[in-house]
Each structure stands twice: as C-alpha cells, then as structure tokens.
Amino acid sequence: MEIDIVPALERLPVDRAWSMSITIKSFKGRKDVEVHLFRLGWDALEEDLYDWDHILGDPMHPDMDADMGSGRKLVLESFTPEERDLLVAYFKERYAGKLEVIRSCPIDFPVPLGIPALCDMTEGKDMGFLILDKVPNYTLPFPVRGFYDLSQHAPIVEVEQK
Numbered sequence: 837m838e839i840d841i842v843p844a845l846e847r848l849p850v851d852r853a854w855s856m857s858i859t860i861k862s863f864k865g866r867k868d869v870e871v872h873l874f875r876l877g878w879d880a881l882e883e884d885l886y887d888w889d890h891i892l893g894d895p896m897h898p899d900m901d902a903d904m905g906s907g908r909k910l911v912l913e914s915f916t917p918e919e920r921d922l923l924v925a926y927f928k929e930r931y932a933g934k935l936e937v938i939r940s941c942p943i944d945f946p947v948p949l950g951i952p953a954l955c956d957m958t959e960g961k962d963m964g965f966l967i968l969d970k971v972p973n974y975t976l977p978f979p980v981r982g983f984y985d986l987s988q989h990a991p992i993v994e995v996e997q998k
Contacts, residue, residue, distance in 0.1 A: 837932050839924060842941035849891055852882075854915040855943050856923060858982070859936040866989040868936055871966055871982035873923065874913040874954040883912060893946030909953035914943055922976055954983045962987040 844853070856873040863869040892907045915923065920940050927938055959965060966982035968974065 837928070837935050838937040839928075840937060840939045841920070841924070842939075844942045848942055849945050850886060850911065851916040852911055852914050853942045853945070854917060854920045854940050856915055856920060856938070856940045858927060858931075858938050861934055861936050862992060863984070864986060865991055865993075866986050867992045869984055869986065869989050871984045872954055873915075873968075873980055873982045875915060875919070876913070876955060876969070876979040876981045878912045883908060886911070891946060893948050896948045896950035904949060906951065906953050906956060907947045907949050909955055910943065910947055910951055913953055913955050915940075919978060923980065926976055955981070957983050 858871050858873065860869045860871060861867070863871075886908075888904070888908060891911060892904060924938055924940070927935060957963065957965075963983070963985045966984065968982060969976070969979040
C-alpha cells in the first residue's frame with residue numbers, strides 16, 4: 837500500500853486544511869475505486885473561530901452566485917494534521933491489504949466559492965457513501981465518511997478481459 841502525503845508549500849491559514857482519499861483495490865465489482873474522505877459533523881463553535889474573509893476566496897466563475905456555506909463546510913469537513921495521521925495509521929492497521937493508496941494534500945486557499953462540500957453530495961445510481969464510523973470496532977474519535985462514484989471506474993470483469 838502506497839501512502840502519498842503532499843506537504844504544504846506555504847503556511848496554511850488553518851490546521852483543518854487536509855483533504856484525503858483512499859483507493860480501494862476492489863469495491864462493488866469495480867477495480868481501484870477512489871473514495872474521498874471527509875469528517876461528518878463539527879462543533880458550531882469551531883466555525884466561529886475562523887476568519888472566513890481570509891479563508892474563502894472569490895467564486896469559481898465571475899457570474900456565479902456563490903454559496904459561502906458550502907465553502908465553510910468544505911473547510912470544516914477537512915482534516916487536521918493530527919486527524920490525517922490517525923486516519924493513515926487506522927487504514928494501515930485495518931485495511932492494508934485492501935487499499936492501493938492513501939493520499940492527502942492541503943486544500944487550496946483561499947477556498948474558491950462554488951466547490952460543493954462532500955457532505956452535500958447526494959447518493960445516486962453509481963454514487964454513494966462509505967460510513968466508516970459505523971464499521972464494527974471503529975476506533976477513531978471523530979466520524980469519517982467517504983464519497984465514491986463507481987461510474988468513474990471500470991468493472992473488474994472488463995478490466996480482466998483486456
């Protein structure tokens with residue numbers, strides 16, 4: 837299993853700045869499925885601690901009606917370095933044989949408005965959520981979910997036929 841943690845190139849404005857994903861070798865009949873991880877839920881007091889004018893940027897497109905709430909959620913569902921390291925250790929211990937890679941990098945600051953938060957995504961035919969904190973013997977002190985889109989990954993059968 838590969839672990840790829842991209843260091844921050846500059847000082848980050850907040851500790852809660854790390855995105856994470858895992859690639860599962862085989863999941864729901866698909867090969868190498870990328871799952872984007874996020875924290876679910878946070879203390880409302882934490883939201884009040886941040887200088888949002890400094891953290892959030894302009895809309896992605898000039899004529900876009902920007903939703904500041906989604907930008908805030910994107911930051912609040914991200915991980916601190918300590919949480920990131922706990923997740924890496926948890927996956928190494930528990931799922932080493934099932935994961936191809938664990939990736940983490942800092943989110944871009946200022947966060948452009950208009951990027952949807954993962955917690956706001958909706959399930960569909962090929963899209964869904966892993967509810968990691970509901971797995972038996974889950975040991976982390978914070979809830980973690982993962983968003984996946986199976987339509988982005990070829991079925992295992994087609995991959996094997998090539």
